[in-house]
Amino acid sequence: MEENEYDFRRLEAKWAPIWESERPFDVNDSEVAADAPRKYILDMFPYPSGDLHMGHAEVYALGDVLARYWRLRGHTVLHPIGWDSFGLPAENAAIKRGVDPREWTYDNIAQQRASMKRYAASFDWSRVLHTSDPEYYKWNQWLFLQMFDKGLAYRKDSWVNWDPVDQTVLANEQVLPDGTSERSGAMVVKKKLTQWYFRITDYAERLLNDLDRLEGAWPAKVLTMQRNWIGKSVGAEVAFAIEGSDRTIPVFTTRPDTLFGATFMVVAPDADLASELVSEADAATRLEFQNYLTDVQKKTEIERQDATREKTGVFLGRYAINPVNGERLPIYAADYVLADYGFGAIMAVPAHDQRDLDFARTFGLPVRVVVQPAGDDIVDPAESGTPITGDGPHVNSGPLDGLNKADAIAAMIEVLEANGTGSAKTTYRLRDWLISRQRFWGTPIPIIHGADGAEIPVPEADLPVLLPSTEGLDLKPKGSSPLGGATEWVSVADPRDGSPALRDADTMDTFVDSSWYFLRFLSANDPTKAFDVEAVRQWAPVDQYVGGVEHAILHLLYARFITKVLHDLGYLDFDEPFESLLNQGMVILDGAKMSKSKGNIVFFGDEIDKFGVDAVRLTMAFAGPPEDDIDWADVSVTGSHKFLARAWRVAHDVASAAGTNPAGGSAGLRRVTHRFLADVNGLVESYKFNVVIARLMDLVNHVRKEIDSGAGAADPAVREAAEVVALALSMFAPHAAEDMWEVLGHERFVGLQTFPVSDPSLLTETSVVAIVQINGKVKERLEVSPDISDEDLRAAALAAPAIVSALADASPKTVIVKAPKFVNIVL
RNA sequence: GCCCCAAUAGCCCAACCGGCAGAGGCAGACGACUUAAAAUCGUCACAGUCAGGGUUCGAAUCCCUGUUGGGGCACCA
Numbered sequence: 001m002e003e004n005e006y007d008f009r010r011l012e013a014k015w016a017p018i019w020e021s022e023r024p025f026d027v028n029d030s031e032v033a034a035d036a037p038r039k040y041i042l043d044m045f046p047y048p049s050g051d052l053h054m055g056h057a058e059v060y061a062l063g064d065v066l067a068r069y070w071r072l073r074g075h076t077v078l079h080p081i082g083w084d085s086f087g088l089p090a091e092n093a094a095i096k097r098g099v100d101p102r103e104w105t106y107d108n109i110a111q112q113r114a115s116m117k118r119y120a121a122s123f124d125w126s127r128v129l130h131t132s133d134p135e136y137y138k139w140n141q142w143l144f145l146q147m148f149d150k151g152l153a154y155r156k157d158s159w160v161n162w163d164p165v166d167q168t169v170l171a172n173e174q175v176l177p178d179g180t181s182e183r184s185g186a187m188v189v190k191k192k193l194t195q196w197y198f199r200i201t202d203y204a205e206r207l208l209n210d211l212d213r214l215e216g217a218w219p220a221k222v223l224t225m226q227r228n229w230i231g232k233s234v235g236a237e238v239a240f241a242i243e244g245s246d247r248t249i250p251v252f253t254t255r256p257d258t259l260f261g262a263t264f265m266v267v268a269p270d271a272d273l274a275s276e277l278v279s280e281a282d283a284a285t286r287l288e289f290q291n292y293l294t295d296v297q298k299k300t301e302i303e304r305q306d307a308t309r310e311k312t313g314v315f316l317g318r319y320a321i322n323p324v325n326g327e328r329l330p331i332y333a334a335d336y337v338l339a340d341y342g343f344g345a346i347m348a349v350p351a352h353d354q355r356d357l358d359f360a361r362t363f364g365l366p367v368r369v370v371v372q373p374a375g376d377d378i379v380d381p382a383e384s385g386t387p388i389t390g391d392g393p394h395v396n397s398g399p400l401d402g403l404n405k406a407d408a409i410a411a412m413i414e415v416l417e418a419n420g421t422g423s424a425k426t427t428y429r430l431r432d433w434l435i436s437r438q439r440f441w442g443t444p445i446p447i448i449h450g451a452d453g454a455e456i457p458v459p460e461a462d463l464p465v466l467l468p469s470t471e472g473l474d475l476k477p478k479g480s481s482p483l484g485g486a487t488e489w490v491s492v493a494d495p496r497d498g499s500p501a502l503r504d505a506d507t508m509d510t511f512v513d514s515s516w517y518f519l520r521f522l523s524a525n526d527p528t529k530a531f532d533v534e535a536v537r538q539w540a541p542v543d544q545y546v547g548g549v550e551h552a553i554l555h556l557l558y559a560r561f562i563t564k565v566l567h568d569l570g571y572l573d574f575d576e577p578f579e580s581l582l583n584q585g586m587v588i589l590d591g592a593k594m595s596k597s598k599g600n601i602v603f604f605g606d607e608i609d610k611f612g613v614d615a616v617r618l619t620m621a622f623a624g625p626p627e628d629d630i631d632w633a634d635v636s637v638t639g640s641h642k643f644l645a646r647a648w649r650v651a652h653d654v655a656s657a658a659g660t661n662p663a664g665g666s667a668g669l670r671r672v673t674h675r676f677l678a679d680v681n682g683l684v685e686s687y688k689f690n691v692v693i694a695r696l697m698d699l700v701n702h703v704r705k706e707i708d709s710g711a712g713a714a715d716p717a718v719r720e721a722a723e724v725v726a727l728a729l730s731m732f733a734p735h736a737a738e739d740m741w742e743v744l745g746h747e748r749f750v751g752l753q754t755f756p757v758s759d760p761s762l763l764t765e766t767s768v769v770a771i772v773q774i775n776g777k778v779k780e781r782l783e784v785s786p787d788i789s790d791e792d793l794r795a796a797a798l799a800a801p802a803i804v805s806a807l808a809d810a811s812p813k814t815v816i817v818k819a820p821k822f823v824n825i826v827l
Numbered sequence: 828g829c830c831c832c833a834a835u836a837g838c839c840c841a842a843c844c845g846g847c848a849g850a851g852g853c854a855g856a857c858g859a860c861u862u863a864a865a866a867u868c869g870u871c872a873c874a875g876u877c878a879g880g881g882u883u884c885g886a887a888u889c890c891c892u893g894u895u896g897g898g899g900c901a902c903c904a
Contacts, residue, residue: 338903697851
């Protein structure tokens with residue numbers, strides 16, 4: 001192929017080695033001026049399973065647009081990349097093939113890294129990290145110890161989510177709404193196990209409140225999902241005495257004002273409380289309860305969550321005492337009450353709660369109305385089956401009678417507090433983050449268990465606790481960590497006195513790894529600390545984060561949490577990690593998600609081979625708004641390729657010398673060029689990459705026209721336009737843009753240039769077309785000066801022959817004038 | 828069931844504070860170049876904005892109702 005034809009293969013072969021050796025996008029902190037404007041642009045790092053796919057192609061194309069944009073705006077941009085390389089797929093692959101997970105992982109990383117280089121994203125390759133490197137996970141262990149020290153990492157015995165396929169526990173966040181594992185797809189079962197937790201619930205209120213600060217900078221959808229997940233609810237805690245017992249049952253309610261309407265009490269069958277209460281009942285009741293509990297535990301999550309199914313439960317043979325009126329309330333166990341929310345027990349107010357009403361109607365329990373909204377058609381809930389949930393004056397409620405809901409709630413809390421039987425209380429749906437996993441390929445938990453049961457942190461000097469060799473180790477999931485089988489590794493001396501002790505054999509959830517990696521990038525090669533506080537001060541928080549919405553809750557919530565913890569520990573002076581967030585959509589095909597089983601996969605490598613890196617990247621950005629899915633069947637990579645060829649040819653046609661003063665060039669073309677410059681910032685910053693490209697195409701069309709039929713290739717305005725095209729195109733198609741820049745006679749690198757400033761004096765038109773309407777219908781177009789006054793335009797419109805004849809002798813009622821564009825004559 | 832978002836040309840998508848529905852692309856038709864084709868260049872056509880109602884001098888844009896599609900939540904006391 002000749003050198004004057006656009007050939008993406010030649011351009012890729014030419015520029016890749018130059019970028020590789022010159023490293024234009026590496027950031028050396030010692031060379032960045034203290035007052036240089038900086039941007040930290042971060043793309044979610046990949047998990048190394050196989051080669052890159054089209055989803056990666058999209059994130060890294062879009063992230064790179066933003067990174068390159070900020071360089072064009074004169075910022076020093078940090079744009080790092082690494083690999084999230086611990087995790088189950090490596091381990092499962094290793095088991096299947098009998099190899100070390102390390103091998104599988106680092107082979108995949110090598111492959112992805114090569115593809116990533118070929119993709120020419122402007123990454124700083126000097127800061128690459130892999131979370132499975134001891135140099136990285138050492139600091140994971142350090143983080144764990146910091147949290148352990150503050151009581152934020154702890155072990156407890158609890159019902160946990162167990163994935164029977166992967167044979168490990170899961171965090172709540174990893175269980176899908178249908179009760180399956182987001183990893184293996186298996187139906188998750190509950191198991192009672194002792195596990196490590198991070199105390200994220202301590203941060204629930206801040207995690208919720210600080211979402212307000214992200215309003216507008218994060219997608220509204222993500223904010224909503226996080227708010228839902230945290231699930232704050234405000235109400236009161238009420239203690240019920242139990243007849244024949246010294247203990248009380250605390251319950252949480254959002255409606256303490258309805259306490260006089262409580263007619264029974266329900267505890268979760270799988271809560272310890274239920275067993276405790278029933279233990280003193282008669283044998284028949286105990287047996288009935290046992291059978292019920294067994295039934296409940298056999299239910300899948302889907303069955304259990306079906307709100308439409310008939311309420312079930314058993315009477316426990318015990319009574320609670322209503323603290324405000326002394327009434328005896330029978331206590332039931334029923335599975336519509338959850339063991340791990342609130343206190344695992346509720347007061348039931350059937351008149352005002354659908355679930356309680358359903359239960360009461362099934363079991364023939366009394367229903368007492370205590371809120372009576374105005375209106376004749378209020379039917380007894382016991383009859384209608386519909387509870388009264390609206391506001392209204394309270395009745396049958398002693399001191400609360402006549403009060404509305406808000407006042408009654410406040411009054412009731414006062415009563416409870418005065419009696420010492422309750423208080424205001426807020427609960428959250430969010431539970432503590434279960435971080436231990438019974439698998440090999442993760443960060444070992446740096447704890448030693450003494451013979452006396454003490455949990456002893458591994459001394460910081462002994463970090464990292466390295467994963468043992470897989471030699472002779474059975475990685476097959478068997479319900480306990482494979483590390484437990486590494487006898488030599490597990491057996492250690494107690495740091496306190498040298499007596500025999502055991503290492504904790506579990507590894508950490510890989511979401512721990514990714515919860516702080518953005519900090520590690522800032523000093524990725526520093527062996528002495530997790531992150532450098534000075535570098536953090538310079539770069540963090542992340543200005544722009546780019547990645548998939550599938551991490552809306554998990555990763556983003558955890559990263560926010562860990563950031564706040566590190567803030568509180570004094571390491572960070574900010575407490576939100578990501579200032580703004582862009583969620584890109586998915587790449588799909590023919591309306592469906594690509595999947596191996598459906599065989600509708602578009603392969604990254606194939607597309608790049610066929611059309612070139614630039615065309616694929618351009619297509620990703622041009623397809624539509626970034627948050628929308630891209631149907632690969634709807635886009636034209638060929639079209640992108642054609643445009644790149646067209647743009648590239650324009651640079652070749654330019655006949656003026658580099659440095660030519662554009663003044664005096666075609667005013668029309670200069671106006672288009674400067675309009676583009678005036679608009680490009682706002683467009684990129686509002687993520688309208690597709691519009692930027694459309695405008696760029698428009699600009700190229702104008703230059704083409706100018707070259708072919710206007711003032712010609714020597715017009716300095718043509719050079720000016722071609723240079724702007726090269727600069728702007730560098731955000732999307734770096735090879736083509738870099739080559740254009742060279743052809744235009746400039747020193748490399750186009751990606752390190754800055755946009756010229758738009759000259760406002762070039763933007764104004766010499767004349768504009770004003771439309772004249774009569775009753776909203778366009779009747780005439782007038783060519784007028786752009787700075788015409790309302791009065792002059794009005795006069796011109798009324799004097800226009802077409803208007804005069806259209807009006808005949810009708811006289812206008814109103815004339816609305818918006819100079820210089822618009823006149824509407826209303827009759 | 829509840830909440831949120833969307834719907835513009837055959838297709839992907841633009842349209843600022845309400846002011847001529849079109850920036851760009853794909854697909855299409857025609858023409859130039861060519862022995863021919865590809866490539867390239869040029870020209871053209873195509874919708875009245877999901878439906879119905881309202882506000883307004885004027886609505887794709889604001890409000891209401893509905894339809895369709897997408898997403899989130901859902902026995903959380």
